[in-house]
Amino acid sequence: MNRLTELRKAAGLTQEEVAEKSGLTVRTIQRLESGSSVPRAYTLRKLGEALGMAPEMLTVPSAPASVTPNTAAAENTDDSLEWLNLSCFSYLVLPFFHILIPLHLLKKHKTAAGKKIVRGQIYWMILLHSSMLLTLAxxxxxxxxxxxxxxxxxxxxxxxxxxxxNGIRLVRDHVRIMSGKSRAHSPVL
Structure with a gap:
């Protein structure tokens, strides 16, 4: 609801003043302005009365520029996922310490899909060592x-x-990330 913030500031009102005029709580106004809450019809009507405009005016997006950062963030996330997944191929060079590179990259860009990739590498290491121990036994x-x-x-x-x-799984995950299906990342097991 960035639109609410813009309209409130254009009217020269504080959050407290809007809350008094509308009969809503200040916390509700804060939630709506931060975007953590979706306004209901009653809330929109009360805010419209307080700001002196139609409730429909509150739901109109302020500018199409708000789509651009989300798109850039999605591209940045896909790039970071791509690098995170490719860094997992370090298991070919650093068999026991290869997990350190993806963990370092995950610290910078924490995403659910990134966590699944790193978790998959940890599972792979556990399976590798377990299978070697079972072979020894x-x-x-x-x-x-x-x-x-x-x-x-x-x-x-x-x-x-x-x-x-592991190589087949990493290549499959890389293809999924490149095709934009990173949300459907499947676990190792």
Whole structure:
């Protein structure tokens, strides 16, 4: 309701004065001006009476320029999501510390989709280490109880499959971000 703020200031009234004239509380006026509340018909009618205009005048947007910052913010969010997702490919170079780069980028641009991307990398690290430990346990079990090393699972095979799955997931997420479907980011599991 930036329009309400502009009209109130143009009339030379304070929030308290508008509240007195309209019979609304000052807190209601503050909520409407900050945009955290949507006015009902009764509220619009009372504000219109207090400001001396039709209630419909209060709902008209003040300028189309208010759309531009939202569009710029959305583009900035998509760019930051793109960089955040691409930074997750650092797992190829820094296997155990790759999560630090996306976490640093997430501090700058906190978004729900960004948090899901970082959470997915944390889950991937947990799954990678769990699968490596399970492979170790399986191989030790085979060696201890069957006294031979036939049928053991290669650690490189397990790590390679996990790395490949993470790479596929990151590429899929990157395609979704580029196509504007970042809101539909799916979790790892």
């Amino acid at each position: 399986y191989n030790l079990f085979r060696k201890h109880f069957f006294h031979h090393s036939d049928g053991q699972i290669s650690y490189l095979l397990v790590a390679g499959v996990m790395y490949l799955l």
